[in-house]
Amino acid sequence: MDGTVRSGKGRRLLDRATAGIPASLYPVTHVAELPARPADSVDWPDWVAGPVVEALKANGVEAPWRHQAEAASLVREGEHVVISTGTASGKSLAYQLPVLSALVEDERATALYLSPTKALGADQLRAVSSLDIKKARAASFDGDTPMEERDWVRAHANWVFTNPDMLHRGILSSHARWSRFFRRLSFVVVDECHSYRGVFGSHVALLLRRLRRVAAYYGASPVFVLASATTADPAAFASKLTGQDCVPVTEDGSPRGARTVALWEPPLLSELSGENGAPVRRSAGAEAARILAELVIEGARSLAFVRSRRGAELTALGARRILSEVDGALAESVAAYRSGYLPEERRALEAALLSGRLLGVATTNALELGVDIAGLDAVVLAGYPGTLASFWQQAGRAGRAGDAALVVFVARDDPLDTYLVHHPAAILDRPVEAAVLDPSNPYVLGPQLACAIAELPLTEPEVAAFGGDSARAVLADLVKEKIIRRRTSGWYWTSRDRPHAEVGIRGSGGEQIAVVEADSGRMLGTVDPGSACYAVHPGAVYLHQGSSYVVDELDLETGLALVHAEDPDWTTSPREIVDISVLRTEEKRVHGGVTVNLGEVSVSSQVVGYLRRRPSGEVLDQTPLDLPEQSLHTRAVWYTISAELLGASDGAAGTGGHRTGTEALEPVGTGGSRAGTEELGGAPGTGAELDPARVPGALHAAEHAAIGLLPLFATCDRWDIGGVSTAWHEDTGEATVFVHDGHPGGAGFADRGFAAIVPWLAATREAIVSCECPAGCPSCVQSPKCGNGNDPLDKAGAVAVLDTVLGALRQHGSVSGHGVA
């Protein structure tokens, strides 16, 4: 077969998926062909231990690919290495070669493997154990390890598989019991390291510094090997995460089949309406079900990634329903990936998909990592998975060497997805985003330094590794609070109790709220105090490991949320009202009548009710809630616009009367003197010409869309950030739009927004203009969590505001500094 014929298969599957759709409703906005890549294999490096080569050959690996050999040899030479290549490119082998060789050669050498989830750790342990290399005594040490096995692991294992949570609570906190292990610690493997972002990533960065310090105390200085999905500038990220220089290996030598990538926007439905009568699109999950069914009819082995577990089940059910009308037996070949995530279940699923017994599987991102499924005929992504890294990780499950495949990205009703299906370059030509983390966040540094000092007294020269001046300020506070003591030789822990149990590394700290099943008394999980009103308010649908619960009661005093098992046919979205005040402006850029700022803010928020929605997007009702106000000290990026720039130009003021947000977009977005003829939008020197009555709705809509688009630049989820807009803010004295981090102290998201203000706001404008709805819908300016019921919202006004801001940014360049008027 020649290349053309091969890529024809992806096209053929796409034709099948779109068969019968009338031209007026044709959903595909773009199709791209990604070429095949041949394998680049090399000889085994001569330092790799004989038994390791033999075991790998026996497992079907004849020779390493070039990137595997290169990364492994660098590690062998003692370099810290980050390997950042595509899905199923064999990253595991890159660390297995040096680690296993060292364990074979040196009886006393040890290694640590860290993965973000227990399931992935179990999978990797299984892969290593199945090689059956005598001298490698690999074992897991996590929450599931029985007490009686733990002593054996501490005393005998030479490769310990664990996760950051256990390293924090169960290993570093009692390092003396691990002295044998630490003394010869030669390697630390940090798998799927791109998932360490935001607050969690900041905690892990400091945890790895604690690990290095403890290892050094026992005389070891391990080599770090990091494996990452493809990401921009992996070396910078890995160095920030580990605090040491890391050499990147990014040239992918694994083979890959050709892929056809189609971007797909479901149609607006005429028969349903959402909030304030806005139109809604057919849900991405329902669309994915249709596509999956068509692919299965074609005999294609396909995986559909759906955002929630319930969504995955509905998609599988939808596909089965369609198929049962064609052929009952075909319906049986579609399944939802069930939770539990046990290694055996994953293996069974892999085998069923490989053998063709199963043709279609709908899954959450549980199958994104740690599953050895590759070479499928098609992958459907129902909704953008949040980052390009995840996008390509999921898409990478399709296409094996020598055979072509199809990838379909189905947009959800959301501004980011709308933007992406209309701007293919943002998916196809953009480097994968760098993961963002901020280890200098004082809310993360405080508890982490406390743990570090409880582990071993901290000396002055060690402060640099924890961030230098920012760490020093936090240490002074801890001394003041009498949590630690300052002596000439350093900082000391004062209490007999360890702080570790109190420090949650996946959240923002503070007393956690326990989520408990009322009937059984079983604790399901914990929620940050800051997000409790939001995540577990009375009536909320709470998902835990794929099972659904409804919250009966939230008691913030006792730190308890009581729930019962229930799987209703709706989801809930809380409504909150938010107020913000500026505590400190760190940076301010002035561009004529527009300023762009970065700094610290205090956000007070109150959840005032919640909406119940069907998976179709239809709103069932709104229930009011009476919950206390919460306050959050965090970071924000904000822009202000002068009254002159916002206002109507001479003669026009007031003449048009009060225009409401129900007018069509065309006059602003696509024509007239102010229309953005370039991608950037915004002609210089013009104002927004908004009647004052329209300003609140215009700013509000611009804020919602900007929150929706920031994840394109800051690797956050839109739920990790919030925003406030106001026609007049008392701290700025002008119309202001704020977008703030949702975690105490921030996680670097606002900083990214500030750094990328022009592309971010240009993309925001494009997302709004790309949506064909007349006056605002969830695909552009409506927000699922708006406390004001998405009212007022002025879609056309938002475009005018963004054009004005972008025009000013272009025309006036930047004047930086404090207090520049």
Ligand SMILES: Nc1ncnc2c1ncn2[C@@H]1O[C@H](COP(=O)(O)OP(=O)(O)OP(=O)(O)O)[C@@H](O)[C@H]1O
């Ligand atoms: N050099 C090789 N030759 C042939 N097969 C290989 C080679 N290296 C790895 N493999 C196989 O490729 C598959 C994927 O490997 P692995 O899971 O390590 O990839 P990965 O990059 O870690 O994947 P993911 O993107 O899912 O994290 C495995 O089945 C593995 O056995």
